[in-house]
Amino acid sequence: xxxxxxxxxxxxxxxxRSKSDRKIKARRDKKRGVWYGIGMFGxxxxxVTIPSLLFLALGIWIDAHYxxxxxxxxxxxxxxxxxxxxxxxxxxxxESEDKDQNxxxxxx
Numbered sequence: 001x002x003x004x005x006x007x008x009x010x011x012x013x014x015x016x017r018s019k020s021d022r023k024i025k026a027r028r029d030k031k032r033g034v035w036y037g038i039g040m041f042g043x044x045x046x047x048v049t050i051p052s053l054l055f056l057a058l059g060i061w062i063d064a065h066y067x068x069x070x071x072x073x074x075x076x077x078x079x080x081x082x083x084x085x086x087x088x089x090x091x092x093x094x095e096s097e098d099k100d101q102n103x104x105x106x107x108x
Contacts, residue, residue, distance in 0.1 A: 052084050053080070
């Protein structure tokens with residue numbers, strides 16, 4: 001039982017140390033504040049919205065000029081949302097990698 005208590009105590013200490021290090025780094029790194037988070041929401045939102053609207057407009061134009069069996073509007077809307085989500089994923093991944101690089105370069 002003592003061995004189990006020691007193990008859980010080590011895990012607890014590690015968790016507290018990790019959270020403490022994260023808070024200290026956040027206080028040191030002032031460039032990523034509330035506005036940075038709001039800006040990231042905007043970046044992700046527009047990264048999905050712009051391709052979706054462009055592909056939607058192209059689909060409406062194709063449907064208006066070329067009558068067909070399938071709805072190009074719906075198909076291209078799905079393509080636009082997919083492209084937008086991939087674009088947003090790329091930006092979030094890039095920002096996360098930058099954050100991780102800064103984490104390791106600062107020693108925290």
